Amino acid sequence: MSRNLLNNSEKLIDVENLAVHFHVPQGTVKAVDGISFDIGKGKSLGIVGESGCGKTITALTMMLLHPHPEAKIEKGSIHFYRHKNEMINLVDLDVHSKIIRRIRGNEIAMIFQEPMMSLNPVHKIGDQLMEIIRLHQQISKSNAKQVALDALDMVKISAPVQRMNEYPFQISGGMRQRVMIAMALCCKPKLLIADEPTTALDVTIEAEILKLIKDLQNDLNMSLMMITHDLGVIGEVTDQVAVMYVGKIVEKASTKDLFKEPLHPYTQGLFKSRPEIKISGRLDSIKGSVPSPYEVTHGCSFAPRCDFATSLCRSRSPELISLDGREVSCWKYADQGGI
């Protein structure tokens, strides 16, 4: 799926050459270093990578929630197609503007990894839900209460009326995550950004939450941007995948294609590292470790850890190569595809 195939009426959000840099006394960290992707209406995109790859900053920047003033959008655009295909470039907006505040929670919503951190411990769940609803819709308190109850129903939480009056610490982790999903979806946004929503949950609960997200995505015809380090989650929930490494997208493909044949050596390494598939013997692992964010690398940032690295890889940063409807940023495929 190349970006050019998707015409504007099918796109929901189109990110082009986005770069977000952190300016700290220790230097400049290129947390996001020129990435491009788009999400179609009703489709889901997975962003997979390990710590330090920039996936969380990408998610935050989509709602202009990147930590300013330390982090700055250096370049690039985020074209968001609002209702009636009115297109707006989010990068042009001021981070405190009225427009972005109307978009947040209402048209683009986000759920996080730690539900305990995103729920206010001193407010009842019902109050927190109603706060969001009344922020974006001009309705009365009793109507908002009904909307809140409907949202809790939508996420299949048990005893919703009781939950409305409870505090976050009184319910379990899985339930808190459902509440957070309810808060994100109560205004029926067009795009849900999920940043590692199940990493902190038990496996049995994870399965339920993922199923819930998928069902809701279908029911609400919502787009989904799933950020995770877990390839299993990618396989279950996404149509398209982008693999990130140290601020760049190294491979982009449909989930089917990626699982059938990962092209980039890093992606291949990720697939091989999972202990579940091994019975005995040593695990394949990627040698070395993720470079420090302050290091300036020449050439491909993965080269030091790559079994296939050549001198070209070490001297020149690879360009994005299109190949059979996918994209990969690796010199290995330079002669196969078009640049």
Place this chain on the structure above:
Amino acid sequence: MDENNILEVEGLKKFFPNRKGFFNRITSFNKAVNDISLHIKKGETVGLVGESGSGKTTVGRCIVKLFPPTEGSIKYNFNGKSLDISQTPEHQLKDFRKNFQMLFQDVYSSLDPKMKILDIVTEPLAIHNIGTEKERFETACELMTRVGLTPDDLQKYPHQFSGGQRQRIGITRALSIQPKFIVCDEPVSALDVSVQAQILNLLLDLRKDFNLSYLFIAHDLGVVKYFSDRIIVMYLGKIVEVAPAEDIYTRPKHPYTEALLAAISKYKVGSERKILLQGSIPDPSKPPTGCVLQPRCQYAIDACKQTAPDLLPVPNKNDSFVACHRSSELDLKSYSS
């Protein structure tokens, strides 16, 4: 005590009191560990799997006597010297502690941020007054190289290292006094996938080189499969199943094990994990009557609600136990890919 075992735990219970009110009255008990018995053979790696509230972490901490158990015995046997540490007062236990160590899940709080790496990894030696300063330094250098770091790193501080490197430092610290048994409390859960593989490989190599036995605690069956000889599955303070590793994955005997297996991702596009348990984990202070799993189990019958099943040996199988009234009649699926 069986000679082949280095550890025998019997009837272990650990209850945490819940206190309320001005006078801190005890209102109920969080029965974190509720009658656990297990053994570990010399050179064996036993995987202990459970989700939140299962009590697996508490078992790990009781085994290294981080706090005294409410009830039960914890008997170790190292090279002919055996000791029931549950009854031993702390000052008599100090010397025996050289035999076991622990690895921690949270790599960011397991190293003292104010201490140099050299001091961190030689602290167990310093506590037991082993070796001169020079000898300790040399041991530290050797071990650091062995785990994949360098002797220069000894002069640095924890904040200069990544998650995977910190866990290696934790391993160095554990190995410094040459223990025979290490409790690994979810040592790779907080690390990146590619780093997990490195650390697991390292632990495997070290097991061979140093003749170690491990208790490997994990929250899902994915990681332990690769690593364990036998697996113990826990739920809400109780052991529900024990079996050799291959059997757990191919022929689970307990509904909870089946549910855990179903919850492992298949890494297939478009696949869905089967959800076999309803509801959520109950409050450990108010465990269900009868079998701990019965409110959530699709196979539950009346007997399950009335009496708690004992952990009984599985007929015709070695080293296999299950706590389920219906284990002989249920045909559970393995869900393995």
Place this chain on the structure above:
Amino acid sequence: MSGNSDYIHLTERQLNFKKFLRHKVAVFSSFVLFILYLMVIFADFFAPYGMLTNHKYYLYAPPQISKIRFVDNEKNFSWRPFIYRQVAKRDPKTLRFIYIDDTKKKDFIYFFVEGEKYKMFGLFESNVHLFGVKEGKLFLFGTDIIGRDLLSRIIFGGRVSLSIGLVGVLILVILGTIIGTVSGYFGGWYDNIIQRIIEIVRTIPQVALWMALASIIPKEWPSSYVYLGIVIIFGLISWAGLARELRGKVLAIRRADFIYAAEISGASAARIIRTHIIPNVFSHIIVIATLSIPIMIIGEAALSFLGLGIKPPMTSWGLLLTKLKEVQTLKHYPWLITPAGFIVVSVLCFNFIGDALRDLNDPHSK
């Protein structure tokens, strides 16, 4: 494994130092305090006159700092500053002393001038002073009722005012640290009892308690004993705040894995407190200590002002202000309030530095 940036290799101490340097006010305050302490330590040298030296013909002389000039009445310029000799005369109406210039005598101000003899710390004899006049008198801040130079007395008095804070805080730190860490580390019964004691101690108003304890000090004691007594009283009363705060911090790290690791290896409680807990709460101790010093400075000033603190012949900034209990004195001789300015400046400086140190500890500050 190693970044190119030097920052990764800096120790936490060096990172903190750089952060501290960004607080310009705190850096400036550090300089000011450094100079103040330098002055009062080497008081004999910095002060133009001795602490007790009285000048019979210059009672209640006003400050001469405004009378320093470079140009004389005949418009002659000189690089070296000078003042005209002051002569005392009685004002016919009020019968108070006034001082007028004797334009025939110029007293030039010299640096490293020879003046009164002294024995610094009882060891080094010398008579060199930082500045002064060869003949005549130079009272930058004026004199008091028996003609003692106020500036010199301020400098010598600073020894007491600025040291009481330090010594008192030392006692506070030792007591508060031990009690606070033990309370937090062991928990249970000890913690309960200690916390109740702390609450009782803290409910009693500090100043009232100081005054009560200070009045117990026997009047016959020599001033050095009184000094020690005051210091000990301050320390004994103020440890509760530090203990309370430290207990909280200790509770937070008590269950950190690195503490568990040490316990599993067989470390004793003493060892853990010494090698793990104290270094991790040390920065909090420093902050609280720094912010307690100004409280003690003010406390001493208050007590001495009320006559319950330092006794003569020792002097302190508070004691220097005693005479101002009568408003008349302040009205007629306003320069006598100068010691208060020194109290304010030193208290502000300690507070600014303490605030900056507290920011260093806060992970959320930039």
